[in-house]
Amino acid sequence: MARANRDGCAAWHLLVEFLLSQRTHLPNLAAALELSPTQCHVLHLIEPGRPIPMKQLAATLACDASNVTGLVDRLESRGLVRRLPGRTDRRVKELDLTPTGARLRTELMSRMTSPPASLGRLSVRDQRTLVRLLTLLRDE
Amino acid sequence: MARANRDGCAAWHLLVEFLLSQRTHLPNLAAALELSPTQCHVLHLIEPGRPIPMKQLAATLACDASNVTGLVDRLESRGLVRRLPGRTDRRVKELDLTPTGARLRTELMSRMTSPPASLGRLSVRDQRTLVRLLTLLRDE
DNA sequence: TATTGTTATACTCTATAACTATA
DNA sequence: TATAGTTATAGAGTATAACAATA
Numbered sequence: 001m002a003r004a005n006r007d008g009c010a011a012w013h014l015l016v017e018f019l020l021s022q023r024t025h026l027p028n029l030a031a032a033l034e035l036s037p038t039q040c041h042v043l044h045l046i047e048p049g050r051p052i053p054m055k056q057l058a059a060t061l062a063c064d065a066s067n068v069t070g071l072v073d074r075l076e077s078r079g080l081v082r083r084l085p086g087r088t089d090r091r092v093k094e095l096d097l098t099p100t101g102a103r104l105r106t107e108l109m110s111r112m113t114s115p116p117a118s119l120g121r122l123s124v125r126d127q128r129t130l131v132r133l134l135t136l137l138r139d140e
Numbered sequence: 141m142a143r144a145n146r147d148g149c150a151a152w153h154l155l156v157e158f159l160l161s162q163r164t165h166l167p168n169l170a171a172a173l174e175l176s177p178t179q180c181h182v183l184h185l186i187e188p189g190r191p192i193p194m195k196q197l198a199a200t201l202a203c204d205a206s207n208v209t210g211l212v213d214r215l216e217s218r219g220l221v222r223r224l225p226g227r228t229d230r231r232v233k234e235l236d237l238t239p240t241g242a243r244l245r246t247e248l249m250s251r252m253t254s255p256p257a258s259l260g261r262l263s264v265r266d267q268r269t270l271v272r273l274l275t276l277l278r279d280e
Numbered sequence: 281t282a283t284t285g286t287t288a289t290a291c292t293c294t295a296t297a298a299c300t301a302t303a
Numbered sequence: 304t305a306t307a308g309t310t311a312t313a314g315a316g317t318a319t320a321a322c323a324a325t326a
Contacts, residue, residue: 012255115152
């Protein structure tokens, strides 16, 4: 296990460095659409036509529920999301994207997915390998 | 190039998803040390005994210089960093870690580098491959 | 009683603009 | 004049605690 730990740590260390180096990427990209990083995250999490309860948003963002109120207030005031009453439990409010929100989400996803130049330095084979490994990391 | 683009995009998309999914990781880890994510980033950037000008910090963090003042104020009031007068240019202030700051940095780096369970699902060979690919991405 | 969402409050990060000291 | 850093101010994210409506 010593070897596995060493390589695992090295890989993780590189991912952390990548993470830190990209801390400026998302904010920049977000600012271009006049969104905050958190607002981007929310837009990314709500698929059009598939409303999610505010509670779930708080859980996924790992923040207190009280923050979601203000977050959604700002998105709603810009006409990007809608609060819908819960169908079964009237305490719950579900969030859905407006058509405007859905369009902005599409634009955002497109920009987030356009890869940086550094990826072009990998061979096609390496790119595919990277996809495979990251998929392994993601799937539980 | 079509194929290269497709795989590159897929890899990037996965990295972005990883990034978003980890948006909660660093804050949690930071909170455990009573640090903000940005403060972690600063500690990570200052190597003990290698002071850097505040201007450079602002550039690396990609934020306005005015923010660095408050950021450093808070770190300094906790005794983690020191402002040193520039040797040649008296307008410049260089930042160095105090012994306390250096110890906290070590602890922080250690925690940041301890890999999540998901990495253990990769074979040793896959872990090494991931290290190679991420290194390629990092090196300019 | 417990849960969902809101409000009130406080702290940090971030940006812009005006300022001081130095070059 | 230009640059490094500060101060003042404002908006957004985040946490805790107290609260309303509903279950």
